[in-house]
Amino acid sequence: xxxxIVEVEKYVVEYLNKNVDKSYVYHNLTHTKSVVSKTKELIKxxxxxxxxxxxxxxxxxxxxxxxxxxxxxxxxxxxxxxTDFLNKHKASESDIEAISNLILVTKVEQKPKNLLxxxxxxxxxxxxxxxxxxxxxxxxxxxxxxxxxxxxxxxxWLKENINFxxxxxxxxxxxxxxNWQKRKGKNLAKLLKSKNKxxxxxxKLKQKKAELKFKKTKVDTPExxxxxxxxxxxxxxxxxxxxxxxxxxxxxxxxxxxxxLVLSTLVSKLDQADNAHLIIPTVVFTLFTxxxxxxxxxxxxPNVTEGKFDKKDxxxxxxxxxxxxxxxxxxxxxxxxxxxEVMKDKDYLYxxxxxxxxxxxxxxxxxxxxxxxxxxxFMVGIIISVIAFGIAFAMRPETLAExxxxxxx
Numbered sequence: 001x002x003x004x005i006v007e008v009e010k011y012v013v014e015y016l017n018k019n020v021d022k023s024y025v026y027h028n029l030t031h032t033k034s035v036v037s038k039t040k041e042l043i044k045x046x047x048x049x050x051x052x053x054x055x056x057x058x059x060x061x062x063x064x065x066x067x068x069x070x071x072x073x074x075x076x077x078x079x080x081x082x083t084d085f086l087n088k089h090k091a092s093e094s095d096i097e098a099i100s101n102l103i104l105v106t107k108v109e110q111k112p113k114n115l116l117x118x119x120x121x122x123x124x125x126x127x128x129x130x131x132x133x134x135x136x137x138x139x140x141x142x143x144x145x146x147x148x149x150x151x152x153x154x155x156x157w158l159k160e161n162i163n164f165x166x167x168x169x170x171x172x173x174x175x176x177x178x179n180w181q182k183r184k185g186k187n188l189a190k191l192l193k194s195k196n197k198x199x200x201x202x203x204k205l206k207q208k209k210a211e212l213k214f215k216k217t218k219v220d221t222p223e224x225x226x227x228x229x230x231x232x233x234x235x236x237x238x239x240x241x242x243x244x245x246x247x248x249x250x251x252x253x254x255x256x257x258x259x260x261l262v263l264s265t266l267v268s269k270l271d272q273a274d275n276a277h278l279i280i281p282t283v284v285f286t287l288f289t290x291x292x293x294x295x296x297x298x299x300x301x302p303n304v305t306e307g308k309f310d311k312k313d314x315x316x317x318x319x320x321x322x323x324x325x326x327x328x329x330x331x332x333x334x335x336x337x338x339x340x341e342v343m344k345d346k347d348y349l350y351x352x353x354x355x356x357x358x359x360x361x362x363x364x365x366x367x368x369x370x371x372x373x374x375x376x377x378f379m380v381g382i383i384i385s386v387i388a389f390g391i392a393f394a395m396r397p398e399t400l401a402e403x404x405x406x407x408x409x
Contacts, residue, residue: 004089005057011085012061019068023146026139027067036060038126042119045175052116055095058082059102059120071147079103109168118172122180125169129180133187137161155202158195162188230353237360244367245300251374252296255289262286281388288381295374299367 016029039060043053059082066077079100086096098116105117112118127136141157144150165188171177262285342349 004086004091005054005061007089008058008061008085012065015065015068015081021068021147024067024143025146026136026143027064027071032061032064034127035063035123038123039119042123042173042175045179046115046119046173048116048119051095052098055098055102056116056119058086059099060123062099063103063106063120063124075104075107112172115173122171122173122176125171126176126180128165128169128187129171129176129182129184131183133183134190155195155198158191158198162191162195165191226350230350230357233357234353234360237357237364240364241360241367244364244371247371248296248299248367248374251378252293252300255293255296255378258289259286259293262289281385281392284388285381285385288377288385292374292378292381295370295377299370299374 020028039056043056062078062082065081066074069077082099082103083096102116102120105112106120106124112121127133141152145152171181342352
């Protein structure tokens with residue numbers, strides 16, 4: 001078996017030197033030798049006996065030879081290359097299977113199921129608990145940039161390494177946990193310090209950019225702020241207008257129902273002599289209901305405007321082109337010309353928006369005043385009508401006489 005390990009080392013060294021692309025500055029012969037060294041350290045520290053020790057060393061030598069054809073599925077290729085080599089050298093089926101399984105377990109975040117698999121996984125990540133961790137991870141970062149044609153920022157790389165060390169990685173064997181965990185903690189602390197330093201530098205850079213941007217634009221009108229103000233305010237006014245229309249429609253519907261009930265129930269019975277006392281309350285009730293309906297209609301009734309302007313009005317900035325009531329009778333070419341004039345003149349544009357906001361507010365003022373009066377009339381009408389009906393029934397002489405016999409029966 002010792003002779004086989006010598007042949008394995010000779011084959012892998014020659015194979016990697018000849019076939020691995022130069023862009024793989026991390027997954028190369030140097031990394032393979034480091035993993036073999038860490039594997040031997042774990043074998044000695046955990047007192048692993050033959051033939052498991054030889055299986056581990058052979059797996060360590062072969063575990064990354066699949067990188068000659070790229071990073072994707074390199075573990076499977078490494079296992080196949082190792083299997084072909086071991087078959088040629090008459091290795092036993094049990095050894096070949098064990099070595100293949102050890103190679104496959106080196107996949108990222110693979111969970112080892114036994115001590116041998118734990119050893120190879122810890123050896124593959126042994127640099128995490130070493131003093132040269134920063135140099136090794138920088139090589140890995142460069143390799144990713146070269147092979148995947150992407151640039152990784154320092155802050156992103158620090159975040160990825162901190163996440164890997166603190167959340168996703170752990171040493172599995174007792175020896176690695178005892179001897180390498182302390183150095184891993186120090187490496188993690190260095191990463192956190194570097195992250196804080198980078199964060200402070202990024203913050204300072206953002207502040208400088210913000211200051212430069214402010215110096216560049218402070219003499220200009222805050223265009224976005226003005227547009228946001230108009231957009232939010234106009235939206236709020238439109239929503240208030242919709243609320244007013246909804247309230248008016250509710251009152252109109254309620255009063256329409258009341259009128260229907262009055263006409264179908266009370267009015268048809270007023271021609272009878274014994275219902276004469278209901279005439280006045282019914283008239284009062286109907287009157288207030290009709291007034292409420294009229295006011296509700298007035299609150300939602302649109303105003304009809306002229307809908308026409310001439311070029312002189314546009315040149316003198318006397319017309320608000322943003323309101324449809326000012327242009328609905330104009331021809332399309334005239335309107336397009338007028339809008340073009342507005343867009344050329346920032347002051348005219350903001351003036352039109354201001355006028356639109358102002359007159360929308362005037363419309364809201366009228367709507368809410370009428371709506372308030374409508375609710376007041378409706379409320380007073382209901383109260384007076386109820387009182388009128390109560391008085392009418394109280395003044396009817398036979399009411400009490402009719403009620404008492406009914407109670408006795």
